[in-house]
Amino acid sequence: MNELSPAKAAPAPATEALPQPLPPLPPARSGLSLGEAAFAALSALAANKLRAALTSLGIFIGVAAVIVTVAVGAGARQQVLSQIQSLGANLLLVWGANVRLGGVSLGAGQRPNMSWDDAQAIPREIPSVEVAAGTIRQQMQVVNGNQNWSTWVNGTDPAWFVAHEWQVAEGRFFTEEEAAGGRKVVLIGQTVAENLFGDENPVGREVRVRATPFEVIGVLGRKGQNPMGQDQDDVVVMPYWTARRSVMGASRAFARAVGSISVKVHEGESMADVEEQLRQFFRQRHRVAANEPDTVNIRNLSEIAATRDASARTLSLLLAAVAAVSLLVGGIGVMNIMLVSVTERTREIGLRLAVGARRRDILRQFLLEAVLLALLGGAAGVLVGIGLAHGMSAWGGWPVLIQWDAVGLAVAVSGLTGLFFGYWPARRAAKLDPIVALRHE
Amino acid sequence: MDALPETLAPSPPAGGWLIETRDLSRHYPSGEGVVKALDGVDTTIAPGEFVAAMGPSGSGKSTFLNLIGCLDQPTRGTYRLAGEDVSRLPPDRLAELRGRKIGFVFQSFHLLPRSDALTNVAMPLMYRGVPRRIRRDRAVMALERVGLGQRIHHTPSQLSGGQQQRVAIARALATGPELLLADEPTGALDSRTGLEIMALFQALNRAGVSILCVTHDADVAAFAGRTLRFRDGKLFEDTRYPPVDAAAMLGVPFA
Ligand SMILES: Nc1ncnc2c1ncn2[C@@H]1O[C@H](COP(=O)(O)OP(=O)(O)O)[C@@H](O)[C@H]1O
Ligand SMILES: [Mg+2]
Numbered sequence: 001m002n003e004l005s006p007a008k009a010a011p012a013p014a015t016e017a018l019p020q021p022l023p024p025l026p027p028a029r030s031g032l033s034l035g036e037a038a039f040a041a042l043s044a045l046a047a048n049k050l051r052a053a054l055t056s057l058g059i060f061i062g063v064a065a066v067i068v069t070v071a072v073g074a075g076a077r078q079q080v081l082s083q084i085q086s087l088g089a090n091l092l093l094v095w096g097a098n099v100r101l102g103g104v105s106l107g108a109g110q111r112p113n114m115s116w117d118d119a120q121a122i123p124r125e126i127p128s129v130e131v132a133a134g135t136i137r138q139q140m141q142v143v144n145g146n147q148n149w150s151t152w153v154n155g156t157d158p159a160w161f162v163a164h165e166w167q168v169a170e171g172r173f174f175t176e177e178e179a180a181g182g183r184k185v186v187l188i189g190q191t192v193a194e195n196l197f198g199d200e201n202p203v204g205r206e207v208r209v210r211a212t213p214f215e216v217i218g219v220l221g222r223k224g225q226n227p228m229g230q231d232q233d234d235v236v237v238m239p240y241w242t243a244r245r246s247v248m249g250a251s252r253a254f255a256r257a258v259g260s261i262s263v264k265v266h267e268g269e270s271m272a273d274v275e276e277q278l279r280q281f282f283r284q285r286h287r288v289a290a291n292e293p294d295t296v297n298i299r300n301l302s303e304i305a306a307t308r309d310a311s312a313r314t315l316s317l318l319l320a321a322v323a324a325v326s327l328l329v330g331g332i333g334v335m336n337i338m339l340v341s342v343t344e345r346t347r348e349i350g351l352r353l354a355v356g357a358r359r360r361d362i363l364r365q366f367l368l369e370a371v372l373l374a375l376l377g378g379a380a381g382v383l384v385g386i387g388l389a390h391g392m393s394a395w396g397g398w399p400v401l402i403q404w405d406a407v408g409l410a411v412a413v414s415g416l417t418g419l420f421f422g423y424w425p426a427r428r429a430a431k432l433d434p435i436v437a438l439r440h441e
Numbered sequence: 442m443d444a445l446p447e448t449l450a451p452s453p454p455a456g457g458w459l460i461e462t463r464d465l466s467r468h469y470p471s472g473e474g475v476v477k478a479l480d481g482v483d484t485t486i487a488p489g490e491f492v493a494a495m496g497p498s499g500s501g502k503s504t505f506l507n508l509i510g511c512l513d514q515p516t517r518g519t520y521r522l523a524g525e526d527v528s529r530l531p532p533d534r535l536a537e538l539r540g541r542k543i544g545f546v547f548q549s550f551h552l553l554p555r556s557d558a559l560t561n562v563a564m565p566l567m568y569r570g571v572p573r574r575i576r577r578d579r580a581v582m583a584l585e586r587v588g589l590g591q592r593i594h595h596t597p598s599q600l601s602g603g604q605q606q607r608v609a610i611a612r613a614l615a616t617g618p619e620l621l622l623a624d625e626p627t628g629a630l631d632s633r634t635g636l637e638i639m640a641l642f643q644a645l646n647r648a649g650v651s652i653l654c655v656t657h658d659a660d661v662a663a664f665a666g667r668t669l670r671f672r673d674g675k676l677f678e679d680t681r682y683p684p685v686d687a688a689a690m691l692g693v694p695f696a
Binding site for chain 2: 020024031033315351353357359383
């Protein structure tokens, strides 16, 4: 610091404000630092705020749009996944095949049907299976006093609650004894409860199904719509043997038949393997000849989930394309305004070169200006995008999920856009001949 | 050297020449032939000299100044600045030389219009990697020395032409250069303000700064102690004389 107070050291100053040279600076340490360049770039942007704001508008809109659409897309996808989860994880559904030979339906009666006993045998024969529940279902009127409601009535096994991952909201499930004994007990879904009982608690009350009175022992937890748009809460569940004896009478031939079997596979086991084992199981049990088709259809619900996932990914790809286009347009905007800025500031650049700025200092200054311009647009886009996504969730009821990796990526990409599109103008500035630049009008 | 009498090329001073040119030439290709903006200039300037460069418009004064200021490179000949041959250097090396050894003053001031005097004066120090605090201190000091200690936060539009030129001189002084180069520094000023600027130059020169000042005004050249006359790109006359005291002409000592 002592070399900075030469006024005191200078020999015999004649007046106070002495036109004296300053002492030489210590040897140059290094050129323009990054922080100084950033500060200079920010000052340059601040000198023309409106222009900076308008220039970064393209990148701002691009980034905001990306963040909103990614949040909405992720939210929708998460909703679909949770819907699929509500169907039951690791679940295979087995249906009787609708067999046709030469275009003529043979009819269910001419081919073996799935039976209650098949369902019971599956967990014993296939170790990967956790539970299997044979079910029959029919649409029926359910009555409480003068309220009646048409709904799907399921006769099934207690294992069905496990396979489909049902919870009880009120009351309880039926027991193995109640199931085996054919007791007249039912559980009702939320939709049925609302339509028959309104705000009252249905547990312990009586409903009539086909004129037979049943005790409501439980109300099932809410599941909402399944991915196919069906209301899963519009359901009544009773023990299989109760349904058989009391409401769904059948001929002797169908006395033990089930319409579907819900098979829950142990966590971590291959669904495809179990599917194949089930196919073989039914071919053996139904004594299907080698040249005949299967007697059952098996549907893997997680496959539906995978399909949905794939379509969500296609949507994301489309959004990425939209984002790329808006960033490209925004980047061209940055390049354009930087070229204008370089032309406007040609004399200033000449001056800076004359007083000792190196080409790389000028390059760094203008490049940083472009990057900061783009980053400011990107940062504003992030803030507004997140705000909009929350707004859509709060007031529009959209399922949104902020994807922080997408936010980070959007900011990084906007910075890179500035770097890419700012390079050419910055290079033009750095390549200026100081003499020509100083003479520029 | 052919045209110059022996007396005008004295033997080198103890510390060596500040400026030494040999056959210094700057030719521009132009259609079929060449424009000889500067042609075969041999001269020497000792440290502490105040030299004026005169000549009619287009005679090569600015070309000479730009070469001496390392803004340009000769197409032929050599130029030694403080003993170092700087005739053929890459652009960034020249920039460093300008930042360390040379201060420029222009006819049209060349101040950053939106920045205050302090920022304008501190600007060259940024490219020397000088920390912000020291930059500020030095800029204030430089402004005090040109008599603008009270106006450090004025922007160019709030200053008169003479004051703007003083800010430019303070900017040239901020890096502590050995050589001050001025191209028509009084060209945009009225005569009295021009006189004040020349008084400032003389005071700085007496304190040890070497000055090369381009002018087409003989009254301005009279304040230097030596004049180099150019015509058609050639140096044809080099005269030394006792300078006129600008401060005395103003009637008051410089304040
Ligand atoms: N970049 C250039 N290209 C071609 N000719 C030039 C260039 N710069 C200067 N000249 C020419 O060189 C000569 C000297 O110019 P200059 O040094 O600017 O003269 P002065 O400053 O004495 O008026 C002029 O004839 C001018 O036209
Ligand atoms: Mg000129």
